[in-house]
Amino acid sequence: MKKSWYAHLGIAISICSLWSYPAFAAETIRFLHNETDPPSIEYYNKAIADFEKQNPDIQVEMEAAGTDARLQKLTAAVRAHTMPDVIKILPEERDQLATNGYLEPIDDIVDSIGRSDFLDGLLVPVNGKVYDVPYTLGNFSVLWYRNDLLKQAGLAAPTNWDETLAAAQKLTKDGIFGYAFPGGQNRQTSQVFAALMWSAGGTFFDSDFNVTFNNPGTIKALEYMKKIAAFSPPGYASYSAGDMVNVFLSGKVAMEVYAARVPGNVAVNNRDLLPKMGAAAAPKGPAGVAAEFVSGNSYAIASAKGGAKHIEAAKKFLKFLMSKDQLTAFSLTAFPHFIPPLKSVQPGLIAAGSDSMGGHDEFAKLSFDISNGMDFNNEAGAKIVDGKIVRSGKINPYAGAVVARGIPALVLQRVLVNNESPESAAAWGAQQMEAVVRELKAKN
Structure with a gap:
């Protein structure tokens, strides 16, 4: 046959x-x-x-x-x-x-x-x-950087937000941008924003599934992303998953926190760049932890x-x-x-x-370390204890609808694109999330 x-x-x-x-x-x-x-x-x-x-x-x-x-x-x-x-x-x-x-x-x-x-x-x-x-799981919170560019600038891999911001400013020159992140109306933007909010001590919901989005951690994350956007490629406000990979492949970005698709694609499509790469844990936020978005x-x-x-x-x-x-x-x-x-x-x-990464075992080991990982579904009521994320164990029935409607990404766009204040955008986002919860409760 x-x-x-x-x-x-x-x-x-x-x-x-x-x-x-x-x-x-x-x-x-x-x-x-x-x-x-x-x-x-x-x-x-x-x-x-x-x-x-x-x-x-x-x-x-x-x-x-x-x-x-x-x-x-x-x-x-x-x-x-x-x-x-x-x-x-x-x-x-x-x-x-x-x-x-x-x-x-x-x-x-x-x-x-x-x-x-x-x-x-x-x-x-x-x-x-x-x-x-x-x-499979994906860890979207590893810092990928151009080790050659950091060394030329006399910098080590940043370990916190302040160091990252300073390094991004110093590295933005001669056609190179210091930092990239997804800022489009898509799930990737919501993921990256969520990890930063968690690293600043905020959550979308508490353990009883009350909306807690309008919190100091959210505002700190929005303020940080607004500042670092000044050292990002001009198209960042429309970036999604593929753009994060491609902009690093192009050699025009010195640092980004994203998934391990970055070195994987470098190894296949621009292998000369692989020896120039480095990796580290995501920089810690104001709450003293680098939360990871693990989906x-x-x-x-x-x-x-x-x-x-x-x-x-x-x-x-x-x-x-x-x-x-x-x-x-x-x-x-x-x-x-x-x-x-x-x-x-x-x-x-x-x-x-290992061979496909040029012997860089640390690329996989950093990506596979999900000890501080969360996703939209399990972040409700999470706390930071002794520099570690401790989840409540509650599974959120409302998270899917909130993310499907792109509310976190829209909040970020209101700040980055529309120049709205972080405080106003956070309040708007909380109102939108509360409306989703009311709608779903009414259906049930």
Whole structure:
């Protein structure tokens, strides 16, 4: 039998496998994710081919969409009850999808993998059941810098906000900008802003899910970002994920705090820049801590209510993707950005990826250290104790809607683009968040 593949790469990528002379009617499961980088697509193509070879009665139809497009597609599918069988979801989406019955419980898959092998805190039950399984984490709070430029200026890697601001000012010259950050109306901007707010002692919510956004930490973070924007590239106010990578690749930025996609892309696309790079923990904020935005990416299975047609086949495919071999192969496609969720996978992965980073093991070790990590979903009521982030353990049911509406990014834009005062922007943001909470409570 001859198997043919068709691929279309644009906003979305669909890969369908068709048997020319089928001896039986195979189940076709739909798979939606947003890992659109070419190495990730190459990985998934191979993984799907291997899975289909092992399971000839199951075919996989893949669709990969960009970050914003994935959310739009998922939202539309939920409303129409036409969800793909296997989907990538974010932590802040979990509660609403599971509570409303759109996801299938997958405790059986988690147990087959081994619960104790998952990094602490990654498995988050909803009403006592697990509905999603993390396949990777991303730490968006590592300081990447041009070591050659800092040395020429007589500077060491900054360790706090004041040092970062001073270094950014000194390094901004001769066509080089001292610092870059995402300032567009997107999730990446909300992530970076959140980590700075946490580092200044603020949170979006308290442990009872009351909005606490209008706080001194928020205002300090806005003031800091306003100051450092003076030493950032002129296009920063529209930057998103790809821009953060590309501007560093261009050699025009001396420092940025972002994900480990930065060195991964440097290693592939501008390897001459790799020996000139350095990495350090994110600079500490006024509260004496460098909070990290650590975002999990999970696979979930849609329920029959959501539109899934082949739940058991989808479970087979999900279990295959979560095997140690597949997690390792996937993580190597964007090393050291993709942090595997299983403790047993990490040591071998760091060793396997070392050569690709020119021997810079510290790039992976810094990225994999998520000891002060939080995300939108679990930051409610977090405290700083002895220079460490201590989470409340509460999972916020309102965070997803707040972030989906882009409120944190819009607050920052009001300050950076519209010249609104931090105090006024923080008050506006708090009002918007409170309106979201009231709306969701009214629906429930």
